[in-house]
Amino acid sequence: MKLAIFGGTGRIGSEVARLALKENIEVRALVRDEKRASNIIPGAELIVGDAKVENHIKETIRGCDTVFSGLNTDKTDTLSQAIPLIINTMRDTGIKRIITIGTAGILNSRNEKGKYRFQTNESKRKKTFAAKEHVKVYEALQASSLEWTIICPTYLPDGKRQGCIRFELDQLPENGKKISVDDTAQFAFDELHKDRFVYHRVGVCY
Incomplete structure (x- = not known):
């Protein structure tokens, strides 16, 4: 397997890259800062560029089998600008499988049918940007022909793996409060091999 990673120097993306490299999976990551990335994910093939530039997306995905995106928002539209380029490039190159990291806010509300959690009082976050x-990503993937999965953690503190992860399709398990970065990355990495949740968002927590 050869894995293309976007957001490879982020908290979850870097751990997914390290897990892949440990299993001798080839990793190619699109990064902004080559020196910083080489320290964070040594052993990965690095493409220096911008996720909002189509040619940089194409160079990253070329020759890969699967795509992982850990891109976050960082108060910019990078995520929503990048995902259509990723989808189009995957379609044009015949790559089907993509796993992304979302947020529990885009899971279905338990109490208000037809709404996302972030649109209800189930979400504690006041800012919705x-x-x-992430909704734009979900809707774009839904409309695509790709085999997609969106892993949707709740509050994400740094921390080592604890195991005992609870998960639910398209909703957050009841009373889910948090899950560590490392457990989220492990869950996402396992999905690369198992393909259990194709065409679903998956809420994860302890």
């Missing part, structure tokens, strides 16, 4: 960006 990030959730709206």
Whole structure:
């Protein structure tokens, strides 16, 4: 397997890259800062560029089998600008499988049918920009012909793996409060091999 990674120097993306490299999976990552990335994910093939530039997306995906995106919002529209380019490039190159990291805010509300969690009082976040960006990703993937999965963690503190991860399709498990970065990355990495949740968002927590 050869894995293309976007957001490879982020908290989850870098851990997914390290897990892949440990299993001798080839990793190619699109990064902005080559020196910083080489320290964070040594052993990965690095493409220096911008996720909003189509040619940089194409160079990253070329020759890969699967795509992982850990891109976050960072108060910019990078995520929603990049995902259509990723989808189009995957379609043009015949690559089908993509796993992305979303947010629990885009899972279905338990109490208000037809709404996302971020649109209800189930979400404790007052700002909605990030959730709206992730909704654009979800809707774009839904409309595509790709085999997609969106892993949707709730509150994400740094921390080592604890195991005992609870998950639910398209909703957050009841009373889910948090899950560590490392457990989220492991869950996403496992999905690369198992393909259990194709065409679903998956809420994850302890």
